[in-house]
Amino acid sequence: MSRQNNLSVMAHGPGDLRLEDIPIPEPGPNEVLLQMNAVGICRSDVHYWEHGRLGSFYMEKPMVLGHEGAGTVTKVGLGVQHLKVGDRVAIEPAYPLHNDQFCKSGRYNLSPTMFCSATPPYHGQLSQYYVHNANYCFKLPDCVSCEEGAFIEPLSVAIHACRRARVKMGSKILICGAGPIGLLNLLVAKAMGVAQVAICDLSISRLEKAKELGVNFIIKVEKQTPQDLAQKVWAVLGEMPCTSIECTGTEFCVQAAVYATQSGGTVLLVGHGPDLVSVPLLNAAIREVDIRGMFRYCNTYPMAIAMLASKKVDVKPLITHRFPLSRAIEAFEITRKQLGIKVMLKCDQV
Structure with a gap:
């Protein structure tokens, strides 16, 4: 041609x-x-x-x-x-x-x-x-x-993430990062019946967008330790989240997600950062916090289309x-x- x-x-x-x-x-x-x-x-x-x-x-x-x-x-x-x-x-x-x-x-x-x-x-x-x-x-x-x-492609990332993170109806979760993937995880988690979502980010404008989309709590990341950020998460949710979905790839947020998540809960790593990251592994191990990864998605397009067609996700x-x-x-x-x-x-x- x-x-x-x-x-x-x-x-x-x-x-x-x-x-x-x-x-x-x-x-x-x-x-x-x-x-x-x-x-x-x-x-x-x-x-x-x-x-x-x-x-x-x-x-x-x-x-x-x-x-x-x-x-x-x-x-x-x-x-x-x-x-x-x-x-x-x-x-x-x-x-x-x-x-x-x-x-x-x-x-x-x-x-x-x-x-x-x-x-x-x-x-x-x-x-x-x-x-x-x-x-x-x-x-x-x-x-x-x-x-x-x-x-539907980035929405599929969020669907696969919520599946891998074992998101449960009625639960409370943390999302680290209010960029496109973090916000899509917010929408998918809400569609899956999550009761409350806290989201953290450096950017006020992105946190404001999360508020428009129905997030329950926003947390501005300041100069603080990962443990301090975890304490803020517990304070707004009233308890430790059972799931944390980390969408930034930064070492700070990976550590904060581990510290914030309740014993027996799940930390799902979505964001891609450096090859080597320092993680509080003993803290996760003795509390049986599962740290899981994900890669792209699979078998998600039919669900993504159904979510959009039904207006469950906008x-x-x-x-x-x-x-x-x-x-x-x-x-x-x-x-x-x-x-x-x-x-x-x-x-x-x-």
Whole structure:
């Protein structure tokens, strides 16, 4: 197909972000070609732009960014039965390349061989047109917008987090960090029947957003020890939370989450920080506090779509900025400076 009319957001290396036309791809067997509608910008996209890498993943060639997307099917490949031209879909960006033991046990997110949009060496979704595996494209009901569809990826992170954190109806929990993932964990936990949520952050503006979304208690992180922060959590909740969901990746908040959580409770690590972090392990061990990790999500898209369709979760207040694709560099600057919550690029508006 022609090289024209497929404007894409391409990272060429640290600090080098460009808008370029690339060829419109053809869908292969079991694939669909999508005209992208909305794609959210994630901090990992910004990290690739700034550093050319994320964790152990290094960019060795220019890469299209973006993995939080929704689009409209414009062409179907051989063997695709459940989708047709005109269907609007949310895109699950990561899927296993082989049917290994993790897939067979239902934990395909842990498979060592994965395709993942905007993870080297694979291009992402910030283009006018994008091809994806049809089995990982989920049809959106009429009552769910494409912007909401683009939120299903980070919403899935929160659903998987609450599952891994053993969130229980009627419980009290702590969330460390009021960024997009922390706020989505707030919404999901509330939808799952949590009685009270306390959330802590350095940013007053983000804590105010949490209040708008229905958090019970906000805690401004000051110059204090992790134990002091834990004491504040106990004071506002009236008791120790049974679950703490840590979304910052900072050593301080990891320690505070351990100290704050009740004996027999769970600390769930969502945020990615340094490789080595000092943790009060003996404190956790003698109180049987389980420290659990998570990686992406699995089997979450149907639940995320149901939450949005039923209005149990409303993600629209989290969208603070919208830009056409042609203003992508400006949108990335806004995200880098953390001037909003979720910045959305409209790929069908050039």
